[in-house]
Amino acid sequence: MKTFKAHWSAILQISCAVFIFFSAGCGNPYKKNYLSTLQKWPSAVSDSILKPVGPPQLLTSDNMKNDAKSMLETGFVLLGRAKFQEEKLDESMALQQAQAIGAWVVLVSNKYVGTETQSVPIGEWTPDQTTTTTENVQIQRDPNKPPVDIQRQVTQTTPGQLQITYVPVSVDYYDYSATFWAKAKPSPIGVLVQPLTDVLKKTYQTNKGVVVKIVVQKSPAYNANVLEGDVLVSLAGEDIETPDQFFDLISRNAGKTVDLNLIRNGQPLTISIKLDQE
Numbered sequence: 001m002k003t004f005k006a007h008w009s010a011i012l013q014i015s016c017a018v019f020i021f022f023s024a025g026c027g028n029p030y031k032k033n034y035l036s037t038l039q040k041w042p043s044a045v046s047d048s049i050l051k052p053v054g055p056p057q058l059l060t061s062d063n064m065k066n067d068a069k070s071m072l073e074t075g076f077v078l079l080g081r082a083k084f085q086e087e088k089l090d091e092s093m094a095l096q097q098a099q100a101i102g103a104w105v106v107l108v109s110n111k112y113v114g115t116e117t118q119s120v121p122i123g124e125w126t127p128d129q130t131t132t133t134t135e136n137v138q139i140q141r142d143p144n145k146p147p148v149d150i151q152r153q154v155t156q157t158t159p160g161q162l163q164i165t166y167v168p169v170s171v172d173y174y175d176y177s178a179t180f181w182a183k184a185k186p187s188p189i190g191v192l193v194q195p196l197t198d199v200l201k202k203t204y205q206t207n208k209g210v211v212v213k214i215v216v217q218k219s220p221a222y223n224a225n226v227l228e229g230d231v232l233v234s235l236a237g238e239d240i241e242t243p244d245q246f247f248d249l250i251s252r253n254a255g256k257t258v259d260l261n262l263i264r265n266g267q268p269l270t271i272s273i274k275l276d277q278e
Contacts, residue, residue, distance in 0.1 A: 029084050030097035030106075030178055036080040044247030045192065048185040049077055049102075056098035058091055061109045064177055071107065072192060072214040076181040079103055083177050085113065094178055103180040110174040119166040129158040188254040188275040190219020191226060193243050200231060204263060208241045209233050224260070224273040231263040254278045 038046050061067040068078070079101055091108070098106040132155045138147040193210035201207055212230045215222050232240050236258040240246045255277045261270050 028093045028096055029086050029089065029176070030082045030094050031100065033082040033084040034080055034097060034101070034180075035082070037078050038080070041077065042193075042243040042247050044187070044244065044251065045077060045184065048187065049079075049182045050185055052102055052104050052182070056095055056103050057105050058095055058098070059105060059107050061107050064107065064109050064179065067107055068179055069214070071105070071179075071181050073217050075184055075186060075216050076105065077184045079180045079182050081177070081179045083175075085173055085175050087171050087173055089174075089176065097178075098180055101180060102182060104183050105181040107179045107181065108176070109178075110176045113173050113175050115170050115172050117168050117170050120169045122165050122167050124163045124165070126161045126163055128160045131156050131158075186216070186219065186276065187247070187250065188220065188278055189250050189273070190216035190221045190276075192216075193232065193246060195243060196231065203266075204231065208239055209263075210240055210243055210246050220273055220275055224271050226260070226262070226271065226273070227264065229264075230269075232260065233263060233268075234261040235259070250275065251278060 094106045192214035257274045
C-alpha cells in the first residue's frame with residue numbers, strides 16, 4: 001500500500017508540473033491585468049454609460065492611440081485597459097472580460113516579442129513486471145517416511161516505475177494591449193474635457209477653464225466648430241471652473257442656444273451653440 005501511494009504521489013507531482021507549465025497564465029490574463037479607468041472621467045460621463053444591447057465585439061488594432069481617439073470621437077467611453085506579455089491567446093478571452101464588465105467593444109493589439117525554449121517534464125509509467133519460476137522443494141509429510149520431492153511455482157512482481165524525461169518546447173510570446181469600450185448617452189454638447197494643465201494655467205494666467213480633448217462627431221460642439229485644444233472659459237455667462245462643474249452647467253442649459261466663450265491659439269472667441277436636450 002505504501003508503494004502504491006508513493007507511486008501515485010510521484011504521478012501527481014509530475015502531472016502538476018506539466019499542468020502548471022502549459023497553463024502558466026492559468027485564468028484569464030485580460031481579467032488579471034485589467035485596470036479600470038472610470039474614475040478618471042467626470043461623473044456626468046461615467047453616469048451616461050449605456051448597457052450593452054448584445055454580445056461584445058472584438059476589433060484588432062495596428063495603432064491603438066489613433067483607434068482609441070476614433071472610438072472617443074464616435075461616442076464611446078473607455079472603461080478600462082489591460083497590458084501584459086503572454087503566449088498566443090484565444091480571442092475569446094478578451095471577449096469574456098469585455099462581457100464581464102459590460103463593454104460593447106474590446107480593441108486588441110498584439111506584437112511578437114520572441115521565442116523561449118523551455119524544458120517540460122513528461123512522465124511515462126512503466127507497468128509492473130511479473131515473473132514465475134518453478135522450484136523443487138522437499139516436504140516431510142510423515143516422520144516415519146523419507147521426505148517427498150515436490151515442485152511449486154513462485155510468482156514475483158516488480159512494481160512499475162515512473163520514468164521522467166524532459167522535452168524541449170518552444171513558446172512564442174507576444175505583447176498584448178487591450179482597451180474596453182462602452183457606448184455613452186450623447187451629451188447635450190458632445191465634448192470630452194480635462195482640467196487645465198500647469199502650462200496652460202501659466203499661459204493664460206488662470207486656474208479656471210477646461211481644455212477640449214475630444215469633439216464627438218455630429219454633436220452640437222462639432223456642428224458649432226469647437227475644436228480639440230480649445231480652452232473653454234464660460235458658457236451662458238457663467239465661468240467654467242472644473243470638468244464636473246462644466247457638465248453640470250451643460251445639463252442646466254440643455255436645449256438652449258447659448259454663448260460659449262473660449263480661447264483658441266491664444267485668441268478669445270465667442271461661439272453660439274445650440275445644446276441638445278438631455
